[in-house]
Amino acid sequence: MxxxxxxxxxxxxxxxxxxxxxxxxxxxxxxxxxxxxxxxxxxxxxxxxxxxxxxxxxxxxxxxxxxxxxxxxxxxxxxxxxxxxxxxxxxxxxxxxxxxxxxxxxxxxxxxxxxxxxxxxxxxxxxxxxxxxxxxxYCYIGYNPSVGSVGVSNIIVRQNFIDNGYDVYLYPGSTAATAVSNVNIINNIITGNITTPTGQFTRLSNILITNNVIGNLTGSSSYRIDVDNAVIKNNILTYTGTGNNFTPRNNAYSNNISGNTAFGTANGNQQNVAPTAMFVGGTGSTDGAFVLRAAPNPAIGTGESGTNVGAFGGVNPYRLSGIPNVPTIYQYNQSVTGNTLNATISTRSNN
Incomplete structure (x- = not known):
């Protein structure tokens, strides 16, 4: 009832x-x-x-x-x-x-x-x-399982939690008609990759990748960013091991943090930062574990224009539990006095 x-x-x-x-x-x-x-x-x-x-x-x-x-x-x-x-x-x-x-x-x-x-x-x-x-x-961009590659533009992938090694996969085809353009991948937590098929990078254009966390809390998985023609800023790559989990190619990248040397130190990028120095961690909440711990924290205030780096920074911070931006009921209490039902319903709006 x-x-x-x-x-x-x-x-x-x-x-x-x-x-x-x-x-x-x-x-x-x-x-x-x-x-x-x-x-x-x-x-x-x-x-x-x-x-x-x-x-x-x-x-x-x-x-x-x-x-x-x-x-x-x-x-x-x-x-x-x-x-x-x-x-x-x-x-x-x-x-x-x-x-x-x-x-x-x-x-x-x-x-x-x-x-x-x-x-x-x-x-x-x-x-x-x-x-x-x-x-x-996966989240495929530029792909329909029935027909294969499809040219698309003006795509927003925002504030999602992508788990268990699955990817945001940009999928441009082999012709200009199947190119992928004007894509915003912002404020996601991705324990997987942001990637595209090898050899198809040139058919990507105007890609914005900002304020994402890519990798797990321990820094043990070599998840990567592997795209082209992108602006890449305010992201955290958690991998602390050796190996190449970011290939610059034709990208502009700034104010990112990596657990290894992936981004280097130019243009506000930071390297060799362990995940434990940035995230609260813990086991209480799967997505809440990626909240930034209190200062001093190398991810606080070091993004573009002084914003925080990672999924909880920027103008569209990640929302715990993916609560949609419609009114929700979060509390309900009822009591019966004689023939009268007294009910208290607590609601909130969500931006």
């Missing part, structure tokens, strides 16, 4: 917030709630939608399945790591999807607050992937 009330109220809150807009709110619920504009799978909600509708994935322990998106939509989940970061959502279950493909026709789409148990393949322009948890999957 409490869970059903919470998810329903959250949907109504979203509806109230967006009532002045033309979009229709569609709900995904696969735990028995039915009704108008409620669907058991993400694909079914998509297929019933019109351009610019909003699909809310209600918390569940069951995946809402894969999606091939062919129209502009906003997809909103509940966040992740919610039991580790208490007080953010009343319902701590996740909104789980399998593989999501943004195909031709989906330009303008956005997905946020979801756990992806399959890869996100961006095969259309003007796509935003933000505040999601990639648990067993």
């Amino acid at each position: 409490k869970t059903t009330f919470t998810t329903l109220f959250t949907s109504l809150l979203l509806l109230y917030t967006l009532a002045a807009q033309a979009q229709v709110i569609r709900r995904c619920n696969n735990v028995g709630v039915t009704g108008t504009n409620i669907y058991a799978t993400l694909q079914a909600a998509h297929d019933a939608s019109a351009a610019n509708d909003i699909i809310y994935l209600e918390p569940s322990s069951i995946s809402y399945g894969p999606l091939v998106c062919v129209r502009p939509l906003t997809i909103i989940g509940n966040g992740y790591f919610l039991t580790q970061n208490p007080g953010l959502q009343l319902d701590t279950r996740e909104s789980i999807t399998d593989a999501v493909t943004f195909a031709n026709g989906s330009a303008g789409s956005r997905i946020t607050g979801c756990r992806l148990n399959g890869s996100a393949s961006i095969g259309a322009s003007n796509i935003t992937v933000e505040r999601n948890y990639f648990n067993t999957s």
Whole structure:
């Protein structure tokens, strides 16, 4: 009863917030709630939608399945790591999807607050992937599994947690028509790589890679940045071992920190900085462990224009648990006095 009330109220809150807009709110619920504009799978909600509708994935322990998106939509989940970061959502279950493909026709789409148990393949322009948890999957840019390389531009990959050695993979093809341009990869925590196929670097242009953490907390994994034609700043490469985990090529790079000598010391870059000197660590919260520890800390104030380096710095800092920027319920209390039900609902907006 409490869970059903919470998810329903959250949907109504979203509806109230967006009532002045033309979009229709569609709900995904696969735990028995039915009704108008409620669907058991993400694909079914998509297929019933019109351009610019909003699909809310209600918390569940069951995946809402894969999606091939062919129209502009906003997809909103509940966040992740919610039991580790208490007080953010009343319902701590996740909104789980399998593989999501943004195909031709989906330009303008956005997905946020979801756990992806399959890869996100961006095969259309003007796509935003933000505040999601990639648990067993890649984020491909310029790729549609059905057709291969696809030329795309104006892509934002922001504030995601990409785990278990999986990558943000820029995938330009062999021709100018399949080039990848104007991509912002910002404020992510990636225990994997930011990379592209060997030999295809020249078909990348206007790539911005800023305020990411690449690597694990121990500095033991040689995850890398391997792209071209990029501005690379305010990032942390945690690897402390020997070997080349950054190839400059045609990149401008400044104010980055590496656990080895990857960036050198010119242009505000720092080298040979151990992760333990920067992050709070610990086991309480998977993403909270990457918060910067208090000063003195070589990542505090050493980024461009005095910002902090890493995922929690800059103008769009990483948000714990990928809480989407819509109103959320984080507390609910009720009591009965005679025939009166007294309820207190605590909500907050999230930027």
